[in-house]
Amino acid sequence: xxNSLNLSIDRSSPIPLYHQVVxxxxxxxHDGTLVPGSKLENEIDLAAALNLSRPTMRKAMDELVRAGxxxxxxxxxxxxxxxQVRRPLELSSLFDDLSARGSKPTTDVLTFSHIDADxxxxxxxxxxxxxxxxxxxxxxxxxxxPLALMENWVRDDVTAIEETSLADQGLYAILRNAGVNFRLAxxxxxxxVANSYQAPLLDTVPGSAxxxxxxxxxxxxxxxxxxxxxxxxxxxxxxxMTLVQR
Amino acid sequence: xxNSLNLSIDRSSPIPLYHQVVxxxxxxxHDGTLVPGSKLENEIDLAAALNLSRPTMRKAMDELVRAGxxxxxxxxxxxxxxxQVRRPLELSSLFDDLSARGSKPTTDVLTFSHIDADxxxxxxxxxxxxxxxxxxxxxxxxxxxPLALMENWVRDDVTAIEETSLADQGLYAILRNAGVNFRLAxxxxxxxVANSYQAPLLDTVPGSAxxxxxxxxxxxxxxxxxxxxxxxxxxxxxxxMTLVQR
DNA sequence: GCAATTAGTTTGTCCTGACAATAGGATGAT
DNA sequence: ATCATCCTATTGTCAGGACAAACTAATTGC
Numbered sequence: 001x002x003n004s005l006n007l008s009i010d011r012s013s014p015i016p017l018y019h020q021v022v023x024x025x026x027x028x029x030h031d032g033t034l035v036p037g038s039k040l041e042n043e044i045d046l047a048a049a050l051n052l053s054r055p056t057m058r059k060a061m062d063e064l065v066r067a068g069x070x071x072x073x074x075x076x077x078x079x080x081x082x083x084q085v086r087r088p089l090e091l092s093s094l095f096d097d098l099s100a101r102g103s104k105p106t107t108d109v110l111t112f113s114h115i116d117a118d119x120x121x122x123x124x125x126x127x128x129x130x131x132x133x134x135x136x137x138x139x140x141x142x143x144x145x146p147l148a149l150m151e152n153w154v155r156d157d158v159t160a161i162e163e164t165s166l167a168d169q170g171l172y173a174i175l176r177n178a179g180v181n182f183r184l185a186x187x188x189x190x191x192x193v194a195n196s197y198q199a200p201l202l203d204t205v206p207g208s209a210x211x212x213x214x215x216x217x218x219x220x221x222x223x224x225x226x227x228x229x230x231x232x233x234x235x236x237x238x239x240x241m242t243l244v245q246r
Numbered sequence: 247x248x249n250s251l252n253l254s255i256d257r258s259s260p261i262p263l264y265h266q267v268v269x270x271x272x273x274x275x276h277d278g279t280l281v282p283g284s285k286l287e288n289e290i291d292l293a294a295a296l297n298l299s300r301p302t303m304r305k306a307m308d309e310l311v312r313a314g315x316x317x318x319x320x321x322x323x324x325x326x327x328x329x330q331v332r333r334p335l336e337l338s339s340l341f342d343d344l345s346a347r348g349s350k351p352t353t354d355v356l357t358f359s360h361i362d363a364d365x366x367x368x369x370x371x372x373x374x375x376x377x378x379x380x381x382x383x384x385x386x387x388x389x390x391x392p393l394a395l396m397e398n399w400v401r402d403d404v405t406a407i408e409e410t411s412l413a414d415q416g417l418y419a420i421l422r423n424a425g426v427n428f429r430l431a432x433x434x435x436x437x438x439v440a441n442s443y444q445a446p447l448l449d450t451v452p453g454s455a456x457x458x459x460x461x462x463x464x465x466x467x468x469x470x471x472x473x474x475x476x477x478x479x480x481x482x483x484x485x486x487m488t489l490v491q492r
Numbered sequence: 493g494c495a496a497t498t499a500g501t502t503t504g505t506c507c508t509g510a511c512a513a514t515a516g517g518a519t520g521a522t
Numbered sequence: 523a524t525c526a527t528c529c530t531a532t533t534g535t536c537a538g539g540a541c542a543a544a545c546t547a548a549t550t551g552c
Contacts, residue, residue: 016505036372037468042532053507055301058533066312068430071468074533075515079468081430126282183491184314184327190484191437191455207453209437212484222283222317222325238436238458241487244429262535288502299537304503320503321545 005041006033009050017052021060029069029080040070040078068242095140095170105147105170108139110201112163114156121153124216124227132156138166139201146202147236152228158219171226181220188214189239192231202233209234251286252279255296263298267306275315275326286316286324314488351393351416354385356447358409360402367399370462371470378402384412385447392448393482398474404465417472427466434460435485438477448479455480 007024009017028034040046047057061078064070072078095105117125117133125133133153140148152171154161159178166174172182190212199206211234216227253270255263274280286292293303307324310316318324345351363371363379371379379399386394398417400407405424412420418428436458445452457480462473 018505044532055508056506059505068432071429071464071466072533073466073515074513075531077532081464081468181491183317185489186314186486187489188484188486189435189457191457191480193439193453193455207439209439209455211435211437218317218327220317220319222327234437238434240432240434243431243433264535290502301538302536305535318503319545320543321501323502 005046005049007050009052018056018060018063021050021052021057022063025060025064026069034080036080038080040080042077066244068244095173103142106141106144107167107170108141109163109166110137110139112136112166117153121227125153125155125224127155134161136161136163136166145236146233148230148232149198149201150228150230152226154226155223158223158225175225180225182217182225183220185215185217191234194231198231202231204233211237211239213239251292251295253296255298264302264306264309267296267298267303268309271306271310272313272315280326282326284326286326288323312490314490349388352387352390353413353416354387355409355412356383356385358382358412363399367473370473371399371401373401380407382407382409382412388482391482392479394476394478395444395447396474396476398472400472401469404469404471421471426471428463428471429466431461431463437480440477444477448477450479457483457485459485 005025005028007021007028009020009024011017013020025034034040041049043057043061044054047054050057061070061072065072069081070078071081095107099105113135114132115135117127117131119129121127121133122129122131125131127133133155135151135153137149137151139146140150154171154175158175158180161174176182192210192212194202194204194206194208194210196206198210199208202210211232213230213232214228215230216224219225251271251274253267253274255266255270257263259266271280280286287295289303289307290300293300296303307316307318311318315327316324317327359381360378361381363373363377365375367373367379368375368377371377373379379401381397381399383395383397385392386396400417400421404421404426407420422428438456438458440448440450440452440454440456442452444456445454448456457478459476459478460474461476462470465471
């Protein structure tokens with residue numbers, strides 16, 4: 001069972017060795033070479049087989065354990081988790097997620113303004129009173145059918161935002177292009193029933209179930225760049241994630 | 247700004263050094279000694295100040311970065327994230343969460359049976375056809391008010407479950423006591439509107455919003471031990487989490 | 493004055509080596 | 523046969539060193 005993984009490591013590549021191992025094992029699990037429940041060789045031998053040091057091998061396996069693909073037990077070994085693992089939902093935008101799945105998301109910009117932030121928004125973005133922010137609401141459709149109604153506030157000292165660019169691409173893509181490196185986000189997921197404003201926009205009826213998501217995103221300098229409140233049609237969207245015990 | 251952290255490391259303690267550092271810095275952030283946005287000393291000096299090696303210091307900081315408390319940038323340094331940090335919601339049970347918050351959760355066991363798993367459950371728990379499982383539905387109340395309606399299936403080869411013990415403690419506590427070490431869970435969060443069965447149990451009206459959660463938990467041997475479908479009153483519960491970019 | 497180069501700081505990656513802790517099976521004694 | 527003990531395999535923790543890459547700021551050259 002414990003066959004040495006058939007991986008190729010490119011030491012001249014700019015991408016870190018441990019990350020190459022992560023991707024390699026991920027692929028082996030995805031294409032079925034590593035079947036769920038099977039045991040891996042011990043990390044010492046694996047490292048030797050790939051001409052890597054043990055810490056590097058360990059770092060790769062750590063990532064996979066955190067991602068929920070592997071399970072380790074001291075004195076026993078490492079196993080492939082028996083589950084059809086979905087992407088552990090990292091910090092990404094809805095637009096990117098949908099695009100990656102092959103759907104074609106479109107965006108209608110419903111409102112767009114550059115305004116003084118009210119007290120609540122100043123609080124959420126840790127801005128001084130009187131700061132200005134971009135505020136806009138968008139309707140996200142996929143294959144022509146409405147999926148999400150999104151309201152966002154973005155601090156205006158990171159980049160200028162044009163209404164037209166919001167129609168073309170996701171908010172996160174715009175901010176990334178402007179040099180913003182997102183690091184983490186605080187998120188809250190709940191539920192509500194559609195009101196008479198939301199229902200027609202989402203092509204549903206008042207009283208139908210909606211998933212709500214509030215998020216505030218922080219960049220690599222510790223600034224809170226963006227906060228927003230989104231609602232999704234519950235029959236077309238839900239949040240999947242993998243929780244890992246530490 | 248860059249004052250050496252005032253931490254005490256106990257080398258004789260059984261808890262790992264890096265974890266002591268994690269807890270120490272967590273406490274400093276919580277009690278306000280390390281204010282949001284402030285810069286930490288560089289890892290080399292910090293390690294030296296605590297008489298630790300750099301890898302150990304780094305491992306501690308890695309954890310804190312993953313937990314969303316710190317933000318690092320090459321060539322620049324490490325900062326405390328400017329956010330009112332909530333617990334990143336790990337793999338824990340509702341019962342434990344509520345208890346930790348000081349609430350007093352109670353449980354009504356509505357149904358309890360030991361049955362043949364149907365095809366869907368066998369699929370979810372990766373069990374062979376014809377395997378038996380425990381199936382039960384519970385109503386979780388806090389301070390006497392209903393909060394969640396929970397339906398669960400547990401494979402029966404991990405431990406025997408008594409209906410009476412479910413009323414006293416959380417499911418995860420029972421399984422942990424039986425020697426089950428949970429490692430990860432796949433989770434999906436969505437929304438629905440209360441139907442005529444759920445509404446009276448949750449002390450609300452049909453048509454009100456509910457948060458739905460489906461979860462399958464895996465233990466350290468890779469077995470899928472438990473799967474369940476829970477619904478929560480949307481006005482009393484939501485899921486909070488911190489997403490970290492890797 | 494302004495841009496390009498350079499130097500210094502800090503985190504990122506990778507290596508080697510060592511010992512500890514745990515799980516599980518093998519072994520031995522009762 | 524059953525229980526306790528030992529042994530082995532494997533992961534967990536920790537140290538110390540080396541170089542690379544990215545960012546900042548100062549210096550230099552024009």
